[in-house]
Amino acid sequence: MKKKNRIPISEKSHNSLWGFFVFLLMFAASVSQVTAGVLVAPSVIVLNDRSKTGRMNLQNPSNSPKEVSISFSYGIPESDSLGNVSIFLRDTAITYPNSSLGWIKAFPRKLIIPPNGSQVVRFIARPPKGLEDGEYWVRVVVESQEGITSIPTATDEEQITTKLNMIMRTAIMLKYRTGELIAALEIKGSELIVKDESVDVIVDFGNKGNVSYVGLFECRLLDADNKEISKNHIQLAVYRDLKRKVSLPIKAGNFKRPYSVAVSVTNKGRNDIPTNEMIFGNDLSTLLSLNE
Amino acid sequence: MDSKRKMPFVWKILVLLLSMSFLIVGSVAAQDVAVGQATATVQTPLTVTATAALAFGTIFQGVPLSVAETNTAAGIFTMTGQAGAGISLFLQLPEYMSTASGDDRMVISFSTTDCAIDTTSNVDPTVAATGWTDQNPFSLPSGVIIGGTSTQTALFLGGQVRPSVDQTAGAYTADIILTVAYNGT
Numbered sequence: 001m002k003k004k005n006r007i008p009i010s011e012k013s014h015n016s017l018w019g020f021f022v023f024l025l026m027f028a029a030s031v032s033q034v035t036a037g038v039l040v041a042p043s044v045i046v047l048n049d050r051s052k053t054g055r056m057n058l059q060n061p062s063n064s065p066k067e068v069s070i071s072f073s074y075g076i077p078e079s080d081s082l083g084n085v086s087i088f089l090r091d092t093a094i095t096y097p098n099s100s101l102g103w104i105k106a107f108p109r110k111l112i113i114p115p116n117g118s119q120v121v122r123f124i125a126r127p128p129k130g131l132e133d134g135e136y137w138v139r140v141v142v143e144s145q146e147g148i149t150s151i152p153t154a155t156d157e158e159q160i161t162t163k164l165n166m167i168m169r170t171a172i173m174l175k176y177r178t179g180e181l182i183a184a185l186e187i188k189g190s191e192l193i194v195k196d197e198s199v200d201v202i203v204d205f206g207n208k209g210n211v212s213y214v215g216l217f218e219c220r221l222l223d224a225d226n227k228e229i230s231k232n233h234i235q236l237a238v239y240r241d242l243k244r245k246v247s248l249p250i251k252a253g254n255f256k257r258p259y260s261v262a263v264s265v266t267n268k269g270r271n272d273i274p275t276n277e278m279i280f281g282n283d284l285s286t287l288l289s290l291n292e
Numbered sequence: 293m294d295s296k297r298k299m300p301f302v303w304k305i306l307v308l309l310l311s312m313s314f315l316i317v318g319s320v321a322a323q324d325v326a327v328g329q330a331t332a333t334v335q336t337p338l339t340v341t342a343t344a345a346l347a348f349g350t351i352f353q354g355v356p357l358s359v360a361e362t363n364t365a366a367g368i369f370t371m372t373g374q375a376g377a378g379i380s381l382f383l384q385l386p387e388y389m390s391t392a393s394g395d396d397r398m399v400i401s402f403s404t405t406d407c408a409i410d411t412t413s414n415v416d417p418t419v420a421a422t423g424w425t426d427q428n429p430f431s432l433p434s435g436v437i438i439g440g441t442s443t444q445t446a447l448f449l450g451g452q453v454r455p456s457v458d459q460t461a462g463a464y465t466a467d468i469i470l471t472v473a474y475n476g477t
Contacts, residue, residue, distance in 0.1 A: 037341035043373075044477045077380070077475045084434035087380040087473045139473065145342075160351040160398070160455055162389055163465045166342030166367060171473035214477060235377060235476025245435075272336075272374060273477065 038066050038113065038144040040170050045123065045140065046277045047104075049178040052125040056172070058142065060113035068113055068144045070106045070121055074099045075139045075171060076212075076239035083202040083245030089139060089171060098239070100136035100176050103127055125176050133179025134210030135279075137239065139171040177211065183281025184209035185238060185265060190288055192261060199248045199290065201261050205238045211279045213238040215267030221248040221290075222262055223255035235272075236265065259290040336374040336443070340472050343368040343415055346451055354457035361408045361450035366417040369447040369470045373438045378475045381432045381447065383407075386466035389453065396460040398453060404428040406450040413442035421448065 039059040047054045060066045073089035074096060080086075094101050103126045113119050127136070145167045189204040201219045218233035230249045248261065265284040346367030351357050359365045371379060388397040405426035412422045424433050429449060439445050447470065 037339050039337050039339050041337040043337055043474055075473070080434075085378065085380065085475050086434050087382075087475055089382070089471065141471070143469075144340075158353070158461050160353070160459060160461055161463045162348045162351065162398075162453065163463060164346045164367065164386075164389075165465060165467045166345050166369065167467050167469040168340035168342055168369070169469060169471040170338050170340055171471055172338075173473075173477055235474075237476050272377075 037062070037168050038068055038142065038170075040142050040172060043172060044273065044277065045172060045174040047123065047125045047174065047176045049127075052127075054123045054174070056121045056123070056140065056142075057118060058111075058113060058121060059118040060115060063115045064146060065115060066113045066144050066146065068111050068119075068142060070109045071141045071143065072101055072104060072106070073139045073141050073171065074101045074137070076137060077237055077242060079243040081243065083200075083243040085242070085244065087139075087171065089141065098134065098136050100125070100127070100138045100174070104138050104174060104176065106140065123174065127176065127178065131178055132210075133181070134177075135181065135212060136176040136178075137212070138174050138176075140174050142170045142172065144168050175212065177279075181211050181279045182209040183211050183213050183267060183279040185213045185215075185267075185282060185284060187263075187265075187284055187286060188241070190263070190286070192288055192290055194290065197250055199250060199259075199261065201246045201248065201263065201288070202243055203246075203263060204241070204243045205236075205265075206241050207238045209279075209281060213267060213281060214270060214273065214278065215265055216269055217244055217246060218264050218266075219246040219248055220262045220264075221250065222260050224258055225256055227255060229253070229255055229259065235270070261288045261290060262286075263288060336372075336377075338371065338373040338379070338438075338472060338474060340470060341370045341372070342470075343370050343446070346449055346468065348451075348453050351453055351455050353455050353459045353461075356452060356454045358452040359450045361406050361448040362417055362420075363450060364418055367449040367451075367468060368415055368417060369449075370415055371438060371445045371447070371472050372443055373474070375438055375443045376440045377438050379436055379438060379445070380434070380473050380475045381409075381436055382471040383429050383432060383449070384467075384469040384471070385429060385451075386468065389464035389466040391460060391462050391464055396462075396464075398455050398459055398464050400451060400453050400466060402429050402449075402451045404430075407432065408448045409433065409436055410446045410448070411437060411439040411442070413439065413444050415444075415446045417448040421446075 041057045045054045073091050074094045075087045075089040077085050105124050107122050186206045188206045191202040193200040214237050217236040220231040221229040232246050263286045347365045389400050390397045407427040407429040408421040409424040410421040
């Protein structure tokens with residue numbers, strides 16, 4: 001049997017290797033936090049008429065202080081005719097009846113979070129009297145940037161240097177609920193756009209309740225024998241009327257035409273939102289025929 | 293005698309591995325604390341990070357300088373959160389950069405193709421983005437999601453500065469603001 005030749009490791013090498021591993025461990029631990037931004041939790045804050053106060057945690061996982069400011073804007077998901085969704089934040093001239101902008105307050109509103117530190121921000125609702133039953137919305141905008149910034153100096157008197165401050169904003173939804181709450185959704189219309197290798201399913205939703213309808217919107221492309229060709233789903237949040245688009249790939253295979261699309265919407269199964277914060281409502285389903 | 297006092301190399305490795313496991317467990321516990329103070333089922337918090345500032349380096353009077361979104365000097369924002377969740381992005385971009393004293397300003401501009409969005413774990417602007425390329429930073433695409441496997445999405449931004457021939461020498465600053473929100477909650 002052949003004896004394996006091993007390079008003998010001296011005592012000095014052992015210690016060097018040990019030191020190297022420890023260095024690697026510490027380096028890995030620190031590098032993972034070098035570029036982190038401010039972490040904001042939870043991603044939705046819910047207040048109600050029984051509990052008019054709430055809280056939000058801000059955590060700075062980086063090794064440098066972060067300057068944070070809290071402000072409020074109004075912004076709900078809005079869509080264009082093709083089902084593309086955007087959120088436009090508005091600060092002034094808000095005429096929407098479901099806006100709570102102006103009567104939700106945050107404490108503190110400006111703070112510096114030390115390296116690896118955290119801070120709690122508290123909210124209090126002071127709703128106007130005679131508020132109708134339902135849900136009222138505002139976006140909590142958490143703005144953060146490096147607490148200490150330095151402007152580079154030019155090495156030559158005739159030179160120009162620049163510094164662009166990269167400012168990060170996270171907009172969190174805050175919902176205030178009062179009275180009897182109803183989640184109800186309807187499908188106002190639908191459209192199928194057939195492309196070379198996919199089908200775009202655009203569904204026009206109408207919110208018939210007095211709260212935002214938060215759920216899942218799933219589409220399945222079926223062949224003539226109801227065999228599933230492909231499926232896709234997205235998270236859905238309908239505050240007022242909203243068009244949403246789901247794209248389904250047309251996969252090659254032994255599928256019989258004509259095809260159809262089974263659409264279903266439910267607000268059960270959203271395990272990313274605590275059950276006690278969900279307002280459960282109706283489910284929807286419909287079958288759309290594909291005319292190719 | 294001497295060998296009894298010293299820890300064998302194998303034991304050192306074991307101690308090291310044990311320490312690493314504690315570090316990992318500690319990290320997971322820290323994430324639990326960050327995710328939610330009272331409940332277990334909450335959406336992963338959305339975190340926006342300015343990974344790199346758009347850097348033009350040194351500029352000379354009368355010489356415009358462009359940085360493409362595919363250049364190493366491009367600005368980089370990364371967003372981490374719930375895998376596959378839809379997000380809305382909005383950039384507020386400056387038209388000018390100013391000196392600290394405010395006595396002079398320099399034009400900064402962004403073209404309709406100065407932005408790219410990558411929904412993989414890639415944060416290198418020089419690597420072709422998997423997602424959206426040549427995007428208008430003033431009208432970012434809808435349908436952006438947090439990367440399904442990486443739980444991360446990166447935004448790369450280029451731009452151009454146009455100093456005048458009599459531009460005052462010195463340091464100029466401006467703000468670039470990225471606003472991010474989940475659109476499915």
